[in-house]
Amino acid sequence: MNIHRTALTLALAALLPLHASAQTAPTTAEVLANAPADAWRSPDPAHTLYLELPAGRVVIELAPDFAPEHARNIVTLAHNRYWDGLSILRSQDNYVVQWGDANAGSDQARPLAPAKSKLPAEFDRSADGLPFTALADGDVYAPQVGWSQGFPVGHDPATGRIWLTHCYGMVGAGRDAAADSSNGAELYVVIGHAPRHLDRNITVVGRVLDGMQWLSTLPRGTGALGFYEQPEQRLAIPRLRLASDVPAAERSALQVMRTDSASFAQLIEARRNRREDWFISPVGHVELCNVPIPVRASP
């Protein structure tokens, strides 16, 4: 699976105006190499989580613009070390990894206070006041899709609503039957093909910026829904911290590409029309969850 393109495709490209102009557009690697400093932002440490696992650190950026009540509660829980010593409860192949309190709902449940035990559902919000970078290629699930504030989103121009979508690496708040039964204490991360049917059915709270492999390679649980059947199969969480509660020298210095930047627009185009030599056909379309939102080490 090396990367080349045939002479035939190059010859065809020269005949077609669309491809001819595309020929001059940058590849993904070129976009990343040439993005100016102002195409990048540093995530807010007060809304960044470090899930510290034995294998390594998972860095999560919360999305307070989309789930403000959940973000606030999760910040409170992390600040109060709620998850330390709790565990990863579930790893379902091609779906999600989930962590929280195995005793939730029982007498042995760890207290949430000073965090709240009850929050409103935050499945979507008004698009007013938010930037929105639209993807031209359409979507099976949403009237419109694109990006806002560094996250993949669905958008309905008819209702003016916008919502975070379940792409790989997105983080959500598990709930029970009632729409408002999540409080952020039990979190899941998408580790497989985007389960977009969950969009607007559950509150999405953020995205993994780094360390996905420490979650995606966890042994799968053998119980229903990938829950670990034996308590000893669960992976204990040494600690989960707010980045702002960690000394500056111990923080992960990461930058995320701004999804309203010219560089990100170039990246979308580079993913729609693959100009790497390997591609025989440049494709011409891209699905929302197949456009990576680049993360890099701070220069």
Place this chain on the structure above:
Amino acid sequence: MNIHRTALTLALAALLPLHASAQTAPTTAEVLANAPADAWRSPDPAHTLYLELPAGRVVIELAPDFAPEHARNIVTLAHNRYWDGLSILRSQDNYVVQWGDANAGSDQARPLAPAKSKLPAEFDRSADGLPFTALADGDVYAPQVGWSQGFPVGHDPATGRIWLTHCYGMVGAGRDAAADSSNGAELYVVIGHAPRHLDRNITVVGRVLDGMQWLSTLPRGTGALGFYEQPEQRLAIPRLRLASDVPAAERSALQVMRTDSASFAQLIEARRNRREDWFISPVGHVELCNVPIPVRASP
């Protein structure tokens, strides 16, 4: 993430003809429980591979209708134990796991004979003579998508061509620059969000029916494209066999739901409109790669 639906949604459903009729349609679990015996087929042992890893067996069904030359070569390679002692070379998060000969292309390469070293590209084929179950919800990448012979496919009614699509668990034949540079000796499996941009750019040869977790949880390689940087990081393959070369008592007795059956049509509908109680919104659409093609133990 338990499964319930609110009283409000049930009340709304009663008011809407679409939902009212949907209300009587089965859920995924009901479809699986009630599918008649003739909705299932047993994969052909002569076109089924067992990749035996230390953790467990990965069962792969080849697709000779879509990639006849590659299927024939892979059968020859497996019958001659070509992969025994070779290794998994690559594990790239949210993309693919790949195995083959680390020395391919060098003087130390393991000989392929009696298998062929050169095959035609088999990126697509004529749809003539193949069953096709269409998905009504559209697709970002292909004019039409659906299923044929137990595999997810793209279809172009304008050209009459049909091709296997890169959904989770699909298996393809790695290639170099030239379209016809794959020979089936190096195989990859999709372990993340469907990389549909690979469709019609590479030859897809089959699908994993069982044991995906033994591939998807492999440690990720730290080199470019997820290649393992050190030879000792590679996972040696104890053996890879054709099911028909394994004594009957040692075979995995699996059945696959026929994708041209009434049960599969019900399953598609059950995935388009989620009637499980947990869903607040039944969704109303489904993407090709979010419809599982059920596999069960033979009864």
